[in-house]
Amino acid sequence: MSSPFATCDLCDAHKNDTSGDFRVLPPVFKDYGQVRKFSGPVVTVKCFEDNTLVKAAVDSPGTLDMPQGPVGKVLVVDGGASLRRALLGGNLGAAAARNGWAGVVIDGCVRDTAELAGHAVGVRALAAMPLPTEKRNEGQSEVAVQIQGVWVRPGDWLYADEDGIVVSAKPLV
Numbered sequence: 001m002s003s004p005f006a007t008c009d010l011c012d013a014h015k016n017d018t019s020g021d022f023r024v025l026p027p028v029f030k031d032y033g034q035v036r037k038f039s040g041p042v043v044t045v046k047c048f049e050d051n052t053l054v055k056a057a058v059d060s061p062g063t064l065d066m067p068q069g070p071v072g073k074v075l076v077v078d079g080g081a082s083l084r085r086a087l088l089g090g091n092l093g094a095a096a097a098r099n100g101w102a103g104v105v106i107d108g109c110v111r112d113t114a115e116l117a118g119h120a121v122g123v124r125a126l127a128a129m130p131l132p133t134e135k136r137n138e139g140q141s142e143v144a145v146q147i148q149g150v151w152v153r154p155g156d157w158l159y160a161d162e163d164g165i166v167v168s169a170k171p172l173v
């Protein structure tokens, strides 16, 4: 289980942090998952209209062993903000939930939104788009990505709730 948090409280505590360790994503993400509030260590994928590596990630174990026990990871997908293809749908959402991922944050689109709403995982994305991608085995995993202009790195911690999404170089709770 993750510790309780509120992104507003995290922002109150860190709003004057100019080090770059504490970042807030722009408020452009919509909520498509069953889980509204989630947090965890970040894993990244960078891809463009090809979700091969998104599928590989959610098909793999979604938890990290920590001293306090297994913690669900958050998959952050830099999809280049494309509104033309969906990088995650009902099947991949089900896989993410089954494999213990805490959440998926996509700078891009999702589809099968009615199905996603029934899977026990957090999902944030820019929009719904029914067109799937072509799987061409293109993309990169575990690289620093820019999400809406904000750097997100593998091993960062992400906290998402009803008010927004914040990212930190260190765990905050």
Ligand SMILES: O=C([O-])CC(=O)C(=O)O
Pocket (backbone or CB within 6 Å): 051, 086, 087, 088, 089, 090, 091, 092, 093, 111, 112, 132, 133
């Ligand atoms: O497989 C895909 O490209 C996305 C999808 O439709 C799903 O996850 O169900």
